[in-house]
Amino acid sequence: MLHGMTTSAPAGRRDRKKAETREALRWAALRLALEHGYEQLTVEAITEAADVSLRTFFNYFTSKDDALLGPDPDRAALLAAGLAERPAGEAPVVALRAVFCELAESFAERQPMWQARMELVRANPQLWPQMHAGFTEFERTLTAAVAARTGCDPAVDLYPGVVAAAAVGAMRVAVAQWRATGGSASLPDLVTSAFDVLAAGLTAPSPITTQGASR
Amino acid sequence: MLHGMTTSAPAGRRDRKKAETREALRWAALRLALEHGYEQLTVEAITEAADVSLRTFFNYFTSKDDALLGPDPDRAALLAAGLAERPAGEAPVVALRAVFCELAESFAERQPMWQARMELVRANPQLWPQMHAGFTEFERTLTAAVAARTGCDPAVDLYPGVVAAAAVGAMRVAVAQWRATGGSASLPDLVTSAFDVLAAGLTAPSPITTQGASR
DNA sequence: TGCATTGTTGCGTGACGTGCAAGTTTGGGT
DNA sequence: ACCCAAACTTGCACGTCACGCAACAATGCA
Numbered sequence: 001m002l003h004g005m006t007t008s009a010p011a012g013r014r015d016r017k018k019a020e021t022r023e024a025l026r027w028a029a030l031r032l033a034l035e036h037g038y039e040q041l042t043v044e045a046i047t048e049a050a051d052v053s054l055r056t057f058f059n060y061f062t063s064k065d066d067a068l069l070g071p072d073p074d075r076a077a078l079l080a081a082g083l084a085e086r087p088a089g090e091a092p093v094v095a096l097r098a099v100f101c102e103l104a105e106s107f108a109e110r111q112p113m114w115q116a117r118m119e120l121v122r123a124n125p126q127l128w129p130q131m132h133a134g135f136t137e138f139e140r141t142l143t144a145a146v147a148a149r150t151g152c153d154p155a156v157d158l159y160p161g162v163v164a165a166a167a168v169g170a171m172r173v174a175v176a177q178w179r180a181t182g183g184s185a186s187l188p189d190l191v192t193s194a195f196d197v198l199a200a201g202l203t204a205p206s207p208i209t210t211q212g213a214s215r
Numbered sequence: 216m217l218h219g220m221t222t223s224a225p226a227g228r229r230d231r232k233k234a235e236t237r238e239a240l241r242w243a244a245l246r247l248a249l250e251h252g253y254e255q256l257t258v259e260a261i262t263e264a265a266d267v268s269l270r271t272f273f274n275y276f277t278s279k280d281d282a283l284l285g286p287d288p289d290r291a292a293l294l295a296a297g298l299a300e301r302p303a304g305e306a307p308v309v310a311l312r313a314v315f316c317e318l319a320e321s322f323a324e325r326q327p328m329w330q331a332r333m334e335l336v337r338a339n340p341q342l343w344p345q346m347h348a349g350f351t352e353f354e355r356t357l358t359a360a361v362a363a364r365t366g367c368d369p370a371v372d373l374y375p376g377v378v379a380a381a382a383v384g385a386m387r388v389a390v391a392q393w394r395a396t397g398g399s400a401s402l403p404d405l406v407t408s409a410f411d412v413l414a415a416g417l418t419a420p421s422p423i424t425t426q427g428a429s430r
Numbered sequence: 431t432g433c434a435t436t437g438t439t440g441c442g443t444g445a446c447g448t449g450c451a452a453g454t455t456t457g458g459g460t
Numbered sequence: 461a462c463c464c465a466a467a468c469t470t471g472c473a474c475g476t477c478a479c480g481c482a483a484c485a486a487t488g489c490a
Binding site: 229232233236267268269270271274 | 436437438439440441
C-alpha cells in the first residue's frame with residue numbers, strides 16, 4: 001500500500017510496521033493539508049486517516065509541523081557520504097556542486113513527497129520559515145563534512161561553516177526557483193547555476209537567468 | 216524604565232505605551248527564559264512579569280517563540296537602505312561586506328537583546344531552527360535589495376537570491392563563532408573574514424581562523 | 431467636553447503536547 | 461510449542477497554547 005516505498009525492508013516485521021505507520025502519518029498529513037488547507041488540519045484528522053490513535057501520532061512526531069516538514073535524517077548523512085567520496089584534490093565548490101546536483105536529481109525524479117511539500121509551502125507561505133529551518137540539519141552535517149575534507153576545525157575556522165551555509169543557501173534558492181516554475185525547469189541545471197554564482201565569488205550581475213534568454 | 220530604549224519616541228503617548236509594553240514583554244520573556252530555562256517558561260509568567268493580562272500578550276505576539284526570537288522588521292529595512300547607499304560601481308560582495316560590518320557593529324555595541332538571545336539559544340539548542348528561521352526576513356529583503364542594485368528580476372534570475380542567502384549565511388556563521396568565543400573576538404573582523412571566503416569563491420582551506428595563529 | 435478610534439481585559443473554546451499506566455504485539459530463548 | 465521480556469499502542473488526564481468575542485478603558489481629535 002502507501003506509495004513508492006523508498007527504502008526496502010530493513011529487518012523484522014516490527015520495524016516494517018513502524019516505518020509503515022510513520023509514512024502513513026506523513027502522507028495523511030500532507031494529503032489533508034493540501035486538500036483542506038493547513039489551518040484546517042488537525043492531528044485528530046491525521047490519525048483518523050492513518051487509522052491510529054491520537055496518542056500514537058505523538059509517538060512518531062512531536063508536532064503537526066514535524067509530520068509535514070520534519071527532517072529526513074538519512075538524507076543529510078547521504079549528502080555527507082557523497083562528499084567524502086569526491087576526489088580529495090577537487091576544489092571544494094566543484095565537489096559541492098557535484099554532490100548537490102546528485103541530490104537535486106533525487107529530489108526531482110522520484111520524490112512525490114517533495115513535490116507535495118513544495119506545493120504545501122507554496123500554498124501556505126507561513127510555513128516557509130519552518131521549511132527553511134529544516135535545512136538546518138543539512139548545514140550542520142555539511143559543516144562537519146567540509147571540515148573533515150579540508151582539515152579545518154569548525155570551532156576555530158570560519159571556513160567550513162561559511163561554505164556549508166553558502167552551499168545550502170544556493171540549494172535552497174535553486175529549489176525555490178524550481179518550485180516557482182512549477183517543476184518545469186531542470187533542478188540540476190538550476191543548482192549548477194546557483195553554484196556558479198558562488199564559484200565566481202558573487203560577481204556577475206549578468207548571465208545567470210532561469211531561461212538563458214538575453215532579454 | 217526598561218532599557219536602552221533604542222528607537223526614540225515616534226508619535227503620541229499611545230504609540231509609546233505600545234512600544235513600551237512590547238519591549239517589556241520581550242525582556243520579561245528573555246529574562247525568565249534565561250533564569251528558569253525555556254521549558255519552564257509559560258506565557259502566564261511573562262504576562263505577570265510585564266504586568267499585563269494573558270490575553271494582551273497575544274495582541275503583541277503570536278506565540279512564546281515570537282516574543283523570544285521574533286524578527287525585528289526594522290533591522291532588515293535598515294540593512295537594505297544601507298546597501299542602497301553604497302556606490303553603484305562597487306562590487307556586490309564588497310558592498311555587502313561593508314553593510315554587514317556596520318550591522319555587526321550595531322550588534323556588538325549596544326544590543327543587550329542580542330546577547331540575551333545568543334545566550335538563550337546556546338543554552339537551549341532546540342531553539343536553533345527557530346532563530347535560523349528568523350533570518351528568513353533578512354534574506355527576503357536583501358534579495359530585493361540586491362535585485363534592485365543589479366537590475367535583476369529575482370523571479371527569473373538566481374543571482375539575487377543566491378547572493379542574499381550566502382551573505383546572510385556568512386553573517387550567521389560569523390555571529391555563531393562570535394558567540395562561541397563569548398563575545399571576546401571582534402564581530403566585524405569575523406564578518407570580514409567570512410565574506411572573504413565568499414569573495415574567494417569558497418576556495419582556500421588555509422588562512423581563515425578565529426585567532427590568527429598558524430598551528 | 432464629546433466622540434470615534436484603538437488598546438486592554440476576562441471568558442469561553444478547541445487544539446496541542448506529554449506523563450502515566452494499562453493492554454497488545456513482536457522477537458528471542460528454551 | 462511455550463513463555464517472557466522488550467517494545468509498541470492506546471485511553472485517560474492534565475496543563476498550556478492560541479484565538480474569537482464582547483465589554484471596558486484609555487487615547488487622540490474636533
